[in-house]
Amino acid sequence: MALLSRMRSALTARSRWAPTRCTPSFRRTLYLAPPYLLDDYIPQYQLISSIDAAKKRSLAYAHLRECNLCPRLCGVNRYEKTGVCLIGAETVKVNTIAPHFGEEPCFQGHNGSGSVFFSGCNLRCVFCQNHDIAHQRNGFDLTPEELAEWYMKLQETGRVHNINLVTPEHVVPQVVLSILHARELGLRIPIIYNTSSFDSLDSIELLGGLVDIYLPDFKVWSDKTSKRLLKADNYTATAMESIKAMHAQVGDLCFTADGIAKKGVLVRHLVMPGMEDEGKEIVKWLAENVSKDIMVHIMEQYFPRAHVGKPRRGKKSDVVEPGGVQATSGTAKSVRYEDINRPVDLDEASAVRKAAEEAGLWRFVEASRHGGFNI
Ligand code: SF4
Numbered sequence: 298m299a300l301l302s303r304m305r306s307a308l309t310a311r312s313r314w315a316p317t318r319c320t321p322s323f324r325r326t327l328y329l330a331p332p333y334l335l336d337d338y339i340p341q342y343q344l345i346s347s348i349d350a351a352k353k354r355s356l357a358y359a360h361l362r363e364c365n366l367c368p369r370l371c372g373v374n375r376y377e378k379t380g381v382c383l384i385g386a387e388t389v390k391v392n393t394i395a396p397h398f399g400e401e402p403c404f405q406g407h408n409g410s411g412s413v414f415f416s417g418c419n420l421r422c423v424f425c426q427n428h429d430i431a432h433q434r435n436g437f438d439l440t441p442e443e444l445a446e447w448y449m450k451l452q453e454t455g456r457v458h459n460i461n462l463v464t465p466e467h468v469v470p471q472v473v474l475s476i477l478h479a480r481e482l483g484l485r486i487p488i489i490y491n492t493s494s495f496d497s498l499d500s501i502e503l504l505g506g507l508v509d510i511y512l513p514d515f516k517v518w519s520d521k522t523s524k525r526l527l528k529a530d531n532y533t534a535t536a537m538e539s540i541k542a543m544h545a546q547v548g549d550l551c552f553t554a555d556g557i558a559k560k561g562v563l564v565r566h567l568v569m570p571g572m573e574d575e576g577k578e579i580v581k582w583l584a585e586n587v588s589k590d591i592m593v594h595i596m597e598q599y600f601p602r603a604h605v606g607k608p609r610r611g612k613k614s615d616v617v618e619p620g621g622v623q624a625t626s627g628t629a630k631s632v633r634y635e636d637i638n639r640p641v642d643l644d645e646a647s648a649v650r651k652a653a654e655e656a657g658l659w660r661f662v663e664a665s666r667h668g669g670f671n672i
Pocket residue numbers: 364365366367368369370371372373379380381382383384419466467468
């Protein structure tokens with residue numbers, strides 16, 4: 298109070314003698330930066346010490362020798378045999394590496410997001426929207442060092458805004474080795490870990506200090522649905538734990554003044570036909586348990602793909618869905634997964650959005666209304 302009153306008297310005294318027009322010494326020099334706006338950004342992997350880098354390298358090799366890197370917990374030595382994901386230790390299988398313009402505007406910017414689409418996956422979603430990549434294991438084999446050289450090509454030739462690792466859950470050790478190699482080669486753009494959220498905590502811990510942006514899907518809410526549609530027993534509990542750990546590492550999504558995201562978490566939820574109640578639970582959980590300021594993309598572009606809508610094999614009367622769940626009369630129809638064999642209704646997507654707003658979420662990815670980026 299004393300300081301305030303001294304300042305007031307000084308200002309009053311000065312105003313008595315000074316001209317009424319503001320002089321340069323009276324101009325405000327302080328400003329309040331908008332939330333989530335960064336002045337500048339240096340990727341995390343450039344800041345870790347060489348000792349921490351060496352520790353991460355040796356942990357990555359240890360995980361490959363006894364792989365429990367995802368909740369499948371295969372426990373295999375990937376130098377000798379493969380687990381559920383069918384990918385070994387020395388190389389990763391990559392389908393496509395290219396600047397990608399199908400991502401959120403804050404990731405793709407003007408030059409694209411430098412996307413690396415890994416083949417294989419540790420989930421078996423019957424509706425997989427990337428079925429030809431994730432389930433067919435097409436592509437070419439790359440060592441971590443070769444992968445790092447591709448990151449450099451994306452940065453130097455593609456001038457992309459980030460390296461976007463798509464479906465990397467089953468190749469985390471190789472990804473860690475590639476990032477550490479790329480930092481020696483001069484990589485200086487953020488790393489995005491673009492995941493289904495079927496990650497173990499060990500995986501997220503190994504990635505800490507190397508990943509700048511986590512881009513997790515939160516797919517379904519009920520265990521019955523995850524067993525039937527993702528072929529995973531414990532998806533929801535795993536996704537909750539993983540997303541909390543990701544948020545603890547990098548926080549809410551932040552941008553530089555050019556509108557490009559540089560660090561933080563953005564959660565995606567693909568609204569499924571007839572399953573908006575699951576979406577509502579997911580957004581409510583995010584608001585109550587992670588952050589009301591978390592950025593969310595409620596996606597409405599679901600389209601029947603992969604096994605959905607394919608002709609049924611066998612008689613209708615004794616149908617058991619893959620995963621062991623007995624088909625109900627509603628699903629035991631002429632094609633597989635009849636209940637999700639249609640695009641999502643816009644009312645269903647709106648209901649999830651409304652529930653998110655009611656829960657207190659307010660940062661959404663949506664079409665820009667002003668010809669620029671939404672921050
Ligand atoms: S990453 Fe692959 S080998 Fe390792 S636990 Fe998961 S599915 Fe099994």
